[in-house]
Amino acid sequence: MIDDIVQPIAEPVPVKGKLHRITGKLGIGDIAFNGVAQLLLIFWALMVIFPFLWMIMTSFKTDPEILFSPWNLPDTLQWNNFSRAWNEAHIGRYFVNSLIVIIPSLAGTLLVSSMAAYVLARFEFRGRQLLYYLFMAGLMFPVFLALVPLFFLVQDLHMTATYQGLILVYIAYSLPFTIFFLTGFFRTLPTEVAEAALVDGASHFRIFFNIMLPMAAPGLIAMGIFNFLGQWNQFLLPLVLMPDQNKYVLSQGLAFLAIQQGYANDYSALFAAMTITMIPTLLVYVLFQRRLESGLTAGALKG
């Protein structure tokens, strides 16, 4: 089932050797090259995997075990760390808050961007280039430069500490890249079906929603995953725009918890909270790895 969804946009290029030796035989140099390569790669793989494994292992330990035998496996798996993190440390609430924000903001991002991208990709009108570059300018600047006025703007709109404020801002800051990606995507779609429908008297609106959007599904999925990660991991915007502790989103709540637990010495709940926060990302990554890679790297390559 997953395979149906994850039809890659472009066939992923398999990682393999470029340099085909004419002889077809492996010389000593090749064997040495591969040996050194494997050593380096294994080293880095361990560097990446080890901290995460340590984190997961630690989240199953008691506090004394963490402090006095940080290296050993837990004696018994402390599942109660997770329930403590979920309930007492409010990670459960933050998790739900994140969902409350991210579901509408993802839907909004995809709808608003795909409409704009469709028009930018498929229609000729005055100022089209200008508009496109205007959106692309947003790719250049780090978000924190706009923080101060953004904070006051949201305050003036009476949307500080509200979900809708955060949702609108998330959508706005996701637009440049999503529009950039989807404009490129709409340009690659064939025009014949839409033209035939137009001749048959279908309205532009119907053509967009009934024909073009379904055709653009792979691009929309790629951007859905990309923005899910970006918005799920977002820290700076909620830090400034969501001062209400009951409405903290997950990464914000986690950072708050880290400072708190540092004082309270409840490391086990903190590690459990980190593991809980990582799980959705891990799942999305494992399921959509290829798609994600192409989405994440497209911007850097073309930007």
Add this chain to the structure above:
Amino acid sequence: MHHHKYRLIIPFLLPALLLYGAFVLWPYAQAIYVSFTSWRGVSPNKPWVGLDNYERAWNDPRLTDALSRNAQILIVLPLVTIAIALTFAALFTQGSNAIRGAGFYRVVFFFPQVISAVIVGILWSYVYHPNVGLLNGVLGAVGLGSLERAWLGNPTTILWAIVAVAVWSSVGFYMVIYIASMQSIPTSFYEAATLDGANRWTTFKDITFPLIWETLRTTLIYIGIIALDFFVLVQVMTGGGVGSGRRAEVAALYLYNQAFDRSRWGYASAIGVILLVLTLLLSVVIMRLTRRETYEF
């Protein structure tokens, strides 16, 4: 094309334009205006003070310190990240036969990039923990106990400990970009080089490197912009830059503290504008410095 097309164009563009204009473009424009005022956020009127905030920034040793840290990061972060990512990408593409487990390595290396910087920051502040931390434990286990220290408590190591985390989390991302770029080079180039008796290093130096140059300079600008920001990791790993964390304070964190702790909105905005100008300058300078003949293929 169709004379009713504006009935579609306008309503389709309007939501995006409104949101983008209001929440992205307008704040940037606002920031420039506020930077010329001494606004403290309480009263609605913003007293105009001309260049005072900029003059103050010029004479503020704390800002100078913070910016010099950004400058150090700017030199080290791109070099180290690109060197490692490029090495790995070359290992995957320059060998005479496929590296065993290539797919696995690629998935693993890329993974930290998708994890929230907050998790990465917290996790690594425990990896660096003086007593229960993974790093000191590993150093002790391999007989390098003399190197053990409080990595984030020590003023000489704190900044580089944080930079190392940034390298760790992004190497896989750049590696994948370089692999894609290297794989777009036609195989025939390499075959010709092999026939001429070129070894791996010459092939890499004379073929691969010049042909992925465009990608390299793009990523250089990309990492440069990140080096001028660097907010989240420092904020999370130093608890907001308090105590010994001051030794890792970067300009963005100083901006944040001036704005949201001290309510010096005018001054904070001036720092923001300075960073914006520096970001743009950096992009232009890198573009100029790295301009070379491009090769069409």
